[in-house]
Amino acid sequence: VGCSRTIETLAKARKLGVIDRGERDPEIAVQGADLIVVAVPMGVAVEVTRKILPNCSPGALLTDVGSVKSPYVRTVENWVPEGVLFIGGHHIAGTEYSGVDASFTGLFRNSRCVLTPTERTSSEAIESCKALWEWVGGRVFQMEPERHDDILGAVSHVPHILAYAAMNALPDEALEDYSGGGFRDFSRIASSDSIMWRDICLSNQTAILRWISRYEDALAEIKDLISQG
DSSP states (O other): OEEOSOHHHHHHHHHHTSOSOEESOHHHHTTTOSEEEEOSOHHHHHHHHHHHGGGOOTTOEEEEOOSOOHHHHHHHTTTOOTTOEEOEEEEEOOOSOOSGGGOOTTTTTTOEEEEEOOTTOOHHHHHHHHHHHHHTTOEEEEOOHHHHHHHHIIIIIHHHHHHHHHHHHSOHHHHHHTOOHHHHHHHGGGGSOHHHHHHHHHHTHHHHHHHHHHHHHHHHHHHHHHHTO
């Protein structure tokens, strides 16, 4: 069962064979489900989860794939009904493309999946979610939500911001006429979904700002070395 805001996306998902049934209302979509995966922009993840929790069946496993973990996990774990299993997750897989038609067989094969249990997470939730992601080919790691956000801020979030900055800094003429393979490799991720990355920046603001400062210091040092010959 897939859930989307638009009929067009659901129709496309059915045509691709990704889902058997589509629903536009997440509260209806989760009814009777054994497994629920929340995969929405971070700005609405908490609210969507709050709405569906009353309709989650006892024994169901609820997880997510959000790129920022601490704000989401620490909020949602206070609301989870008794009998429902919950654990935060982030599967580091995919491309710069988004939407159901960007899915492909083997998307998760040999990719990293980070689970972010807390002191309130049951062992059953950990083992069930680990089995899910290993089943589709992922390699599962565990870490605290806050540590996840700091590490991903450094190796994923800020690199995307640097790619956006590069695209904004250069004139159109240079981009259209003179950029080669090296620049394409560097800037590819700047075509990622802007709504998703806006929400990531807002959700992981503290870590992102700290790592931007580190990059600024490193760039300033290189600038000084170049200016000194």
